[in-house]
Every structure is written in structure tokens, then in C-alpha cells.
Amino acid sequence: MTLTFIIDALVTVIGITTPILLAASGELVVEKSGVINLGVEGMMLVGTIAGFAVTFETGNPWLGILVATLAGATAATIFAVLVLSLGANQVATGLALTIFGIGLSSLIGSNYVGIAIDPVESPFPDALANDSFWRVIFGHSPFVYFAIVLVLAIGWFINKTRAGLVLRAVGENDLSAHSIGYPVIAIRYAAVAFGGAIAGIAGADFSMVISPLWAEQMTAGRGWIALALVVFAGWRAGRLLAGAYFFGVLMALELYAKASGHAIFPSQFWAAMPYLIAVIVLALISSRDGKDGKAPACLGKPFIPNG
Amino acid sequence: MSVAPRLELIDVSKRFPGVLANDRVSLSVKPGEIHALLGENGAGKSTLVKMIYGIQAPDSGSILWEGQEVRIAHPRAARRLGVGMVFQHFSLFEAMDVLENIALGLDGSVSRKQLDAEIRLVMEKYGLKLDPRRQISTLSVGERQRIEIVRALLLNPRLLIMDEPTSVLTPQEVEDLFKTLRRLASEGCSILYISHKLHEIVELCERATILRGGKVVATCDPRQETARSMGEMMIGSDLRDPARGQVSVEGPVRLSVRDLSLPKPDDFGVALEQISFQVKGGEIFGIAGVAGNGQNELLEALCGEHLADLHTVIEVDGAPVGRSGPSGRRKHGLCSVPEERNGHAAIGAFSLSDNAILTARSRMGFENQGFIRKAGADEFAADVIKTFAVKTLGPDALAGSLSGGNLQKYVMGREIMQSPGVLVVSQPTWGVDAGSAAFIHQALIDLAAQGSAIVVISQDLDELLRLCDRLSVINLGKLSTPRPVGDVSVQELGLLMGGSHGASVHDAGGIHAA
Numbered sequence: 054m055t056l057t058f059i060i061d062a063l064v065t066v067i068g069i070t071t072p073i074l075l076a077a078s079g080e081l082v083v084e085k086s087g088v089i090n091l092g093v094e095g096m097m098l099v100g101t102i103a104g105f106a107v108t109f110e111t112g113n114p115w116l117g118i119l120v121a122t123l124a125g126a127t128a129a130t131i132f133a134v135l136v137l138s139l140g141a142n143q144v145a146t147g148l149a150l151t152i153f154g155i156g157l158s159s160l161i162g163s164n165y166v167g168i169a170i171d172p173v174e175s176p177f178p179d180a181l182a183n184d185s186f187w188r189v190i191f192g193h194s195p196f197v198y199f200a201i202v203l204v205l206a207i208g209w210f211i212n213k214t215r216a217g218l219v220l221r222a223v224g225e226n227d228l229s230a231h232s233i234g235y236p237v238i239a240i241r242y243a244a245v246a247f248g249g250a251i252a253g254i255a256g257a258d259f260s261m262v263i264s265p266l267w268a269e270q271m272t273a274g275r276g277w278i279a280l281a282l283v284v285f286a287g288w289r290a291g292r293l294l295a296g297a298y299f300f301g302v303l304m305a306l307e308l309y310a311k312a313s314g315h316a317i318f319p320s321q322f323w324a325a326m327p328y329l330i331a332v333i334v335l336a337l338i339s340s341r342d343g344k345d346g347k348a349p350a351c352l353g354k355p356f357i358p359n360g
Numbered sequence: 361m362s363v364a365p366r367l368e369l370i371d372v373s374k375r376f377p378g379v380l381a382n383d384r385v386s387l388s389v390k391p392g393e394i395h396a397l398l399g400e401n402g403a404g405k406s407t408l409v410k411m412i413y414g415i416q417a418p419d420s421g422s423i424l425w426e427g428q429e430v431r432i433a434h435p436r437a438a439r440r441l442g443v444g445m446v447f448q449h450f451s452l453f454e455a456m457d458v459l460e461n462i463a464l465g466l467d468g469s470v471s472r473k474q475l476d477a478e479i480r481l482v483m484e485k486y487g488l489k490l491d492p493r494r495q496i497s498t499l500s501v502g503e504r505q506r507i508e509i510v511r512a513l514l515l516n517p518r519l520l521i522m523d524e525p526t527s528v529l530t531p532q533e534v535e536d537l538f539k540t541l542r543r544l545a546s547e548g549c550s551i552l553y554i555s556h557k558l559h560e561i562v563e564l565c566e567r568a569t570i571l572r573g574g575k576v577v578a579t580c581d582p583r584q585e586t587a588r589s590m591g592e593m594m595i596g597s598d599l600r601d602p603a604r605g606q607v608s609v610e611g612p613v614r615l616s617v618r619d620l621s622l623p624k625p626d627d628f629g630v631a632l633e634q635i636s637f638q639v640k641g642g643e644i645f646g647i648a649g650v651a652g653n654g655q656n657e658l659l660e661a662l663c664g665e666h667l668a669d670l671h672t673v674i675e676v677d678g679a680p681v682g683r684s685g686p687s688g689r690r691k692h693g694l695c696s697v698p699e700e701r702n703g704h705a706a707i708g709a710f711s712l713s714d715n716a717i718l719t720a721r722s723r724m725g726f727e728n729q730g731f732i733r734k735a736g737a738d739e740f741a742a743d744v745i746k747t748f749a750v751k752t753l754g755p756d757a758l759a760g761s762l763s764g765g766n767l768q769k770y771v772m773g774r775e776i777m778q779s780p781g782v783l784v785v786s787q788p789t790w791g792v793d794a795g796s797a798a799f800i801h802q803a804l805i806d807l808a809a810q811g812s813a814i815v816v817i818s819q820d821l822d823e824l825l826r827l828c829d830r831l832s833v834i835n836l837g838k839l840s841t842p843r844p845v846g847d848v849s850v851q852e853l854g855l856l857m858g859g860s861h862g863a864s865v866h867d868a869g870g871i872h873a874a
Contacts, residue, residue, distance in 0.1 A: 215469045222453050222464050229451030232415065233465055234435030347455060 060189045062305060067193060068263060069308075070301030071200045072097070072255040072272070076279035077286070077293055078204045079251025084283055085211060086244035087224035087351035091147025092132055094276025095154020096125045096249045100256020102158040105267045106165055114173045118257050125253020126246045128154060133245040136355070137238050143353050155270055165267045172265040196258040201294070203251070208290025220244065224349035227356045237356050252276070281331040288348060300327045364427030366391045366519055366550040367412065367443075372421030374407050381407040383574040384421065389519065394541060394551045396561040396582060398594055399571035400793030402763050405554050408571070409521050412552075413445045414438040436467055444512030448523040448554075450504050454497045458507055461496060465511040482513050486540045501651045502533040509540065519550045526560060530650050531821065531854040538564055556594070556794055558587035559822075572596055595795040611641025614813035615694070615782040618673040622661055630654040630837045632661060637832065637842055639782070639813035644804065645842065646828030647817045650857050654837035655817050656699065659786045662815065663696035664689040676782050691722055693781030697771050699790065699817075701764065705771040708760025712752065713741040715759050716774055723778045740777070748773035749799065765792040772800050776807050783807060786817040801827055821853060833857055 076093050083090050090096075103124035108117030132150045135141040173194045175182035181191040211217040220240060222230045227237045259275075260267050278300060286292035303326040310320035365388040374382040382404045389395045399405045410416040412423065414432035422429050425441050432438050438445075452461050463475055470478070479492050488506050496504065505525060512520055522541070526534045541551055541564065553565055561568055562582045570578045570593045578593045620635040632654055639645045649655060660666045661674075668674055668682035675681065676692040684692070698704045706715045717737045721727040726737045741755035748769045752762055759767060768789070775783060788804065789797035804827060808814050817834075818824050824831055825845055833840040833856035840856050 215463070218456075218460055218463060221456070225453040225455050226451070229453060230464075232435070232447060232451045234414070234439075235464075350454060 057185065060186065062309075063189050064192060065308065066298065066301040066305045067197055069304050070297050071194075071197050072258045072263070073275050073279045073282060073300060074200045074204060074294065074297035075196070075255035075258065076252045076276055077282040077297060078200070078207050078290070079248035079255070080279060080283050081286075081288065081290065081293060082207060082211075082220070082251075083244050083248035084288060084352055085220050085224045085349055086241045087227055087349050087354065087356075088133075088136065088241050088245055089143050089147065089353045090129065090132055090150070090245060090248060091144060091280065092128070092150025092154065093248075093252050093279050094272060094274065095151035096128045096252035097256035097259070097272045097276045098154040098158040098270065099128045100125045100253030101260040101271055102162045102165070102256075102267060103253065104257030105170065105260035106161065108261060109165065109168060109170050114261060117261060118173075118254060121253040121257035122250045123253070125256065126250040129245050129249020129252070130242070132249070133242050137241050137245070140355050140357075143355070151276070159269050162267050162269065166269075167266070169266045170261065173261050194258070194262040196254070196262055199254070204290050204294050204297075208293075211290065221349070224351055227351045227354070228358070231356070231358050237358075241356070252279075255279070278327055278331075281328070284348070285331050285334055303327045303330070363391060365389060365424070366393075366426060367552075368424040368427075369408075369412075370422050370424065372408070372411065372418045372423065374404075374411060374416065374418050376407075380574050382411075382418070385571070385574070385576050387569045387576065387579075389550045389552055390567075391518075391550055392545050392548045393567060394545050394553055394565045396565035396568035397552055397554045397571065398556065398558075398561060398568050398590060400556065400594055400765075400795060402765070402793070403571040403594075404574040405571055406523070409445070409523060409552065409554060412438065412519075413443060413521060439467060439515055442516070442518035443521065444515055444517030444519070445521040446505065446508040446512055446523065446525060448525075450508055452496050452504055452507060455495070457495050458490060458492045458499075461507055462492075462511045462514065466514060478514060479510055482510055486513065486543060487536070488540065502529050505529070505537075509537075513544075517549060519552060520544065521552045521554070523554045524556075525553075526555065526557060530857050531850055534560070557822075558590050558594075558794070561590065562587055570594055591794050595793070611643070611811055611813075612677075613638045614641045614677055615639040615815065616673065616675040617662070620658075620661055620668060620672045620674065622657060622666055622668070625657060625660075625666070630657055632657050632837045635837075635839045637839065639815060641781075641811040641813055642808050643830070644808050644814045644816060644828045646824035646831040646845075647815065647834050647839070648821055648824050648831060648853055648857060649817075649819065649834035651819055653834050653857075655786060655819075655834060657837070658834060659696065659698055659784060659817055662784045663694070663698070687722065690719065690778075690780075694784070695719070695723075695775040695778055695780035695782070696784040697775050697786065697788065699786040701767050701771055702760060706759040706767060708758065710759055711741075711756045712745070712750075712759055712762075712770060713737045713755035715771075716741045716744065716755075720774060720778050723780075741774075744770060744773035744777055747777065748803070765796040768792050769796055769800060772803060776803050779807075779810070780812060782813045782815070784815040784817070787819065788816060789818075789820065789823060797823075821850060825850070 076097055080090065080093055100121040104117040104121035107120040108114045128150060132146055135146045136143045175192050176195050177191040181187050183192065211221060219235055223235060223237050223240045231237050256272060259271055264271065282293060282296050282300060286296045303323060307320050307323035310318065310323050368388040370386050371384040372382055373380065373384055385408060397405050397408065407416065411418050412432065414434045414437050423432060430441065459472055459475055462479060476492050483490055488510060490503060490506050490510065525537060529537065545551055555561055562585065565582045568580050568582045568590065569576055570590065572594060580590065582590065616638045618636045620632055622632040624631045630653060635658065637645065661668060664684055664686040667685065672682050673680065676689065676694045679692050681689045681692050681694060702708050717726050717732060720740060724736065724740055726733045738755045744750065745752060745755065750770045750773065751766050762770065772788060788800050792800065804814055804816065816824060816827060828845050830842045830844050831848060832842045833853060835857060
């Protein structure tokens with residue numbers, strides 16, 4: 054009973070954490086390049102409908118995931134054209150992208166409301182995936198394993214590879230990177246498109262695994278938690294992984310409180326917790342003003358070459 | 361001798377909207393030569409080197425590298441040819457360590473360990489001291505420049521471009537730099553040395569190309585010239601020394617500071633400790649020091665951006681102003697010009713006239729019960745522009761559209777023409793061409809002659825020695841005992857300035873006031 058409960062809890066936490074972890078990993082790369090894209094929620098929603106619709110129409114979930122990835126990247130590229138090539142304000146454009154994503158996904162999704170698809174299942178053999186104990190490790194969708202590998206790979210990329218060093222350089226001081234001879238705008242385009250692609254996958258995780266149907270605004274603000282998580286993690290991949298699961302626990306408590314009605318505090322309290330904790334932690338980090346947890350110096354600033 | 365020049369430019373022109381930045385410039389640099397590129401701000405030096413380094417492309421003309429015509433499309437191509445560049449504004453990344461910064465300037469990929477070894481080798485060879493593992497934000501300006509130099513040297517350059525390298529260094533650091541450059545040149549590396557510090561060029565360079573208004577106006581051997589004669593070629597007219605009339609500092613004390621202490625404003629700032637000094641009417645008081653030793657903090661404390669604590673006494677003409685902000689202090693006659701002209705002294709996106717309102721509104725009466733008298737401000741701005749020979753379209757031009765030197769003349773003029781009782785200025789001629797610098801110096805001297813007390817905070821010792829009656833040195837937030845200028849040598853000042861952050865200072869000297 055207790056063991057089953059713990060395993061159930063862990064499986065729930067891991068499942069609901071994954072889209073946040075994915076979206077935040079993508080946004081981490083974007084922000085490391087010095088661009089802040091507040092459109093994560095919108096790009097995720099575009100991913101939810103793209104993944105769902107293609108999977109439903111073709112019956113091929115892998116094609117669904119691919120199209121969700123491309124849809125997220127396309128939405129991000131629109132954002133990139135506006136802020137990188139046309140110099141639009143990043144914050145305003147990012148918010149607009151979210152609103153655009155909500156509207157577009159609702160428009161396309163209106164034909165798909167109330168339909169269900171088969172959820173994408175664990176890539177491991179049933180014996181392991183359905184085992185009452187081992188499912189805690191092997192019983193997840195491919196998204197879960199992909200997210201963990203991705204965030205570790207991003208951490209390695211940013212800190213250990215030359216391309217990652219160049220990415221950080223562009224986010225740290227775009228003018229210097231330009232004068233040394235790095236293509237600042239091209240690198241930022243690539244980073245933004247990558248972030249969008251991953252946000253699209255995060256969206257597909259919602260509509261293809263977590264609740265394998267489509268509903269308007271089904272991401273329910275998780276894109277914003279992903280954005281907060283990047284800051285919360287101090288722009289570091291390792292802390293991003295830990296922070297994502299921490300938020301996951303709080304979100305699971307919300308679900309538990311809702312379902313059981315006795316989790317010390319009402320479910321609304323647990324629903325507010327991730328945001329509350331993010332604010333408190335951010336305040337602590339900024340008052341400590343230590344070296345760690347510093348934002349990329351050029352974050353959100355448009356690049357204007359000086360010759 | 362039929363050795364092809366390392367670099368030759370033939371009739372290179374570059375036009376920007378509205379200006380011909382380089383007009384058929386020709387120049388040649390021999391192997392192993394230290395060649396000076398001399399000119400006022402806006403003469404086209406930066407544009408020219410940007411074309412050599414591949415940041416910009418010439419509109420016409422040709423660039424020859426060792427006799428072969430080349431097209432340098434981007435900095436990578438320049439580096440491949442063997443051109444290294446040390447920028448005036450360092451292209452460094454604050455949050456990264458020295459190694460990462462150097463790796464970014466290299467085109468190939470090398471492991472950290474291997475790079476570390478290579479860096480140590482180059483540093484040993486050229487006597488450069490640097491810890492490859494330190495984070496940039498903890499380094500002094502001189503150390504930052506060494507990173508740029510090491511970065512360039514790792515590529516075994518055959519032409520090294522140095523853009524105004526000494527503007528931020530102590531005399532000792534300048535001497536170390538010159539040793540490194542001479543060593544490089546003796547090994548066959550050509551050096552293109554951009555500066556407007558004439559005595560340095562006389563000391564270091566074998567040939568000089570002088571630009572004015574985008575054109576080459578002269579080529580000479582600096583060793584056969586004097587600083588003065590080259591200066592005249594550069595500005596195209598006689599260079600006037602600032603005329604310091606009868607120095608009589610017997611006026612009343614106009615600015616008095618006692619026990620000024622302030623905690624660090626942030627991680628990268630410096631705490632001020634127990635600063636006390638007095639300045640009399642008619643006196644120019646200089647504060648020397650290496651950048652980042654509390655100059656900005658001191659300026660902000662004096663002009664009122666940071667209020668003094670209750671134990672500190674800051675008096676202007678006997679009136680306590682320590683607890684007043686900048687506007688309150690201006691009413692008492694204390695005006696100031698901070699170091700950063702665009703963004704601190706002036707708002708780039710505002711017109712010159714609006715910028716005049718910002719600091720001169722109460723002293724010049726542009727404000728009447730909260731309403732602005734625009735006509736008065738326009739008139740005042742026009743007056744500043746005329747008196748200080750600011751090159752601009754007029755009071756409605758945006759401050760950000762002015763070149764550095766012109767904006768500096770404008771902000772200096774804006775304060776000086778309010779006839780302040782006390783004027784505090786920081787780096788009054790930083791990055792300003794020789795003609796404008798002489799003009800600003802003269803204006804400061806004239807203001808002092810009218811009985812104002814002036815504080816000049818500067819890293820340029822020549823400037824302070826020429827201008828000031830008394831000098832102090834600020835080091836780590838502490839001020840040395842003021843000394844009359846006649847009593848103190850450059851070497852002593854260099855020692856007080858703390859040398860190059862722990863590097864040896866025994867070989868001070870060689871730099872003399874021009």
C-alpha cells in the first residue's frame with residue numbers, strides 16, 4: 054500500500070515535471086544567447102495541437118512529435134524575425150507570441166475537442182514498464198527520458214564545448230562577440246529556433262501523454278513556470294533539473310490535495326506554491342548578489358552593431 | 361631593398377551616409393616596423409583599421425598583404441593572414457575567466473589544458489603577468505589589456521594593431537607595454553600603433569602617418585619631429601599650450617571635504633575611506649589614480665549622487681551640502697561632469713537643449729514653478745555650442761549624434777557657462793582629440809582664473825601636471841596627502857598609484873610630461 058503510493062506519487066511527479074523541464078531547457082539555451090522569449094506558453098500550445106492533430110489524423114505519434122517540433126520552431130522563428138531582424142521589443146513580442154499561440158491553437162483545435170488518442174507509451178518491454186515496482190524507472194513515456202538526456206546534454210554543451218562557449222559569449226557581450234567576428238544574429242536565431250522546437254515537444258507531451266486529448270489552453274500556465282524555472286536555476290542546467298522536479302513535487306501536491314481533500318492545505322495553496330517559492334528564491338538570490346545565478350549580461354537587449 | 365611591405369593600402373576610401381570617413385588613404389607598413397597612425401577623433405583612424413581587420417569593407421582602393429592584393433571579408437580572414445588587433449574598448453566577457461576569453465579569440469578549438477600551457481609560454485616570453493584562471497570582472501584595466509595582447513600574440517601575428525592602448529594605463533604599465541612591443545617588432549612583427557598621445561609616438565614609433573578629415577596629410581619620422589610639430593600637422597593649425605596666467609592661489613576655501621567615507625556601492629565598487637581635502641578659489645586640484653580605485657565613487661559623493669553620512673562634512677563656500685542631492689548642490693554652486701559623457705553626463709536620446717535643462721535649469725532660470733522655459737534653454741545651448749566650438753547642427757541635435765569629443769566639449773561648456781563656484785570633473789579629455797583637449801584645458805584654467813575652485817579627477821598624468829596646482833593620488837579609495845605639482849615627480853606619482861597591481865615598480869620612469 055505505502056510502496057504503491059510512493060511509486061504512484063513518483064510516477065506522477067516525473068510525468069508532470071517533464072514538459073516544464075523540456076520547455077525550460079530550451080529557454081535556457083535561448084536566454085544564454087541573450088534573448089528572452091516570453092512566448093514559451095504560446096509555443097507549447099502550438100505544439101499541443103500540432104502533435105495531437107497529426108497523431109490523430111495519421112495515427113503515427115512520431116510524426117506528431119516531429120510536426121510539433123517544427124511548429125514550435127516556426128512560431129519561435131516568427132518571434133526571432135521580429136526581435137532580431139526588426140528590432141522589436143523582446144518582452145512585448147514574447148507576450149504577443151503567447152497570445153498568438155493561444156489563439157492559433159484554439160482555432161485549429163476547435164475541430165478536435167472531445168476526441169481522445171492513445172497515449173504514447175513507454176519504449177521499454179511491458180514486463181518492465183508495467184511491473185509494479187520497476188515502472189518507477191521504466192514506465193514512462195519517451196518524453197521523460199528525452200527531457201533528462203536533453204538537459205544534461207545542454208549542460209555539457211554550454212559548459213564544455215566551444216560552440217557553447219560562443220553561445221555564452223554572444224549572451225554575455227554581443228558587441229565584443231561581434232568585433233571578434235562571431236555572427237551574433239545568426240547564433241541567436243539558431244538558439245531561439247531551438248528553444249521553440251523544444252517548447253513544441255513539451256506541448257506535445259501534454260496532448261499526447263499527460264492528457265491524451267486536446268483542450269483549449271491545456272498547458273495551464275506551465276510555460277510561465279518554465280520561464281521562472283530558468284531564473285530559479287540561475288541559468289544552470291544542473292539546477293534546472295533539480296528545480297524542475299522540486300516544482301513537480303509541489304504541482305503533484307496540488308493534484309493530491311484536489312483528489313483527496315486532505316493535504317494540510319487546500320489545493321489552491323499548493324497551486325500557488327511554485328510561484329510563491331520562485332518569487333522568494335529570486336528575492337533571496339538577488340539580495341545575496343553573489344556571483345552565481347547571474348543572468349547573461351545582454352539578456353533582453355537588442356543587438357545594435359557599432360560598425 | 362626589395363622586401364614587399366607587410367601591409368600596403370592604396371587609395372582606400374570608405375563613405376558613410378553623410379561623411380567620407382576615408383578619402384583615398386594610402387599607407388605602408390614594413391616588416392618589423394612600429395608605425396604610428398595619428399589623427400584627431402573623427403579623422404578616420406578607426407574606420408581605417410576596421411577595414412584592415414575585416415570589420416568593414418572599403419568602397420574603393422586596394423589592400424596589399426606582403427605584396428599580394430587581398431580582400432579581407434571578416435575578422436577571421438584577417439586573423440588567418442596574420443593580423444592581430446587589440447581594441448581600445450576591450451572585447452572581453454566579464455563573467456568568464458581569462459582562458460575562456462582567450463579561447464573565444466582563437467579560431468581553432470583547443471583543450472583548456474593545452475591553451476593554458478600556450479598562454480603561459482607566450483606570457484613568459486614577453487614578460488606579461490596574468491593568471492589564466494581569474495574571472496575578468498576581478499581584473500584591472502592593465503590586466504585586461506594584457507589578455508587582449510596575449511590573445512593576439514597566440515596567433516603569431518605578423519601585424520599587430522593597437523588602438524589607443526595606453527589611455528588607461530599607469531606610467532609603469534605603459535613602460536611594460538612598450539618593452540613588449542619593441543620585443544615583438546625586433547622579431548619581425550609589424551605594429552600599427554594608433555594614438556593621439558604624441559610623446560608616446562615620439563618615443564616608440566619609427567614612422568607615422570597622419571590623418572586629418574579622412575585624408576593622409578603627412579608621413580614623417582617621429583624621431584625627427586617633436587610632439588608639437590606632429591600635433592600641428594594633426595590638427596592643421598598651431599597648437600596652443602593652455603595659458604596658465606599668474607598662479608595665485610590665495611582665494612578663500614570654496615570646497616571643503618572632511619572625513620568622507622562611503623561603503624562600496626556594489627561588488628565591483630570601491631569603498632571611500634576618510635577622504636579630506638580643501639580647494640581654494642582660483643585653484644585647480646588634481647586627483648590622479650588608476651581606473652577603478654574609487655574615482656567614480658568619489659565623483660558621485662562630491663556631486664551628490666551618493667549622500668554623505670552624518671559624520672562627513674562637505675562644504676561649498678561654508679554652506680554644508682553633504683545631505684543635499686545633485687540639484688541642491690548645484691544651487692550652492694557645485695557643478696560636476698562625470699566621466700561617462702553619453703548616458704551619465706548627457707542623455708543621448710535628448711536634444712542638446714533638453715540636456716541643458718537637465719543640469720542648468722535652476723542656475724540659469726529655465727524653470728519657473730515647474731514649467732520649463734524652452735526658449736531660454738535653446739539660447740543657452742546655442743551659446744555653449746558657439747563658445748565651445750561644438751560641431752553640431754544646433755541646440756535641437758540629439759546629444760547621441762555628436763562625436764565623443766564634441767559631446768565632451770558640450771557637457772563641459774554646459775557646466776562652465778553656469779559659472780559654478782566649484783566644478784568637479786572626471787576624465788575631462790578622455791578620448792578627446794588634442795585640439796578639443798587643449799580647448800577644454802584652457803576653459804578650465806579660465807574658470808579658475810575667475811575665482812572658481814576646480815577638482816579634476818583624471819588618469820592622464822600629463823594632463824594633471826599641466827593643469828593643476830596641487831595633486832593627490834587615489835588608491836583603493838584612499839587619498840594621498842595633496843602635494844604642490846612642482847614638488848612631485850612622475851615616478852613618485854606612479855608609485856603612489858600602486859604600480860600595476862602587484863607587478864614590480866622598480867623600473868618606473870621614461871615617461872615625461874610633454
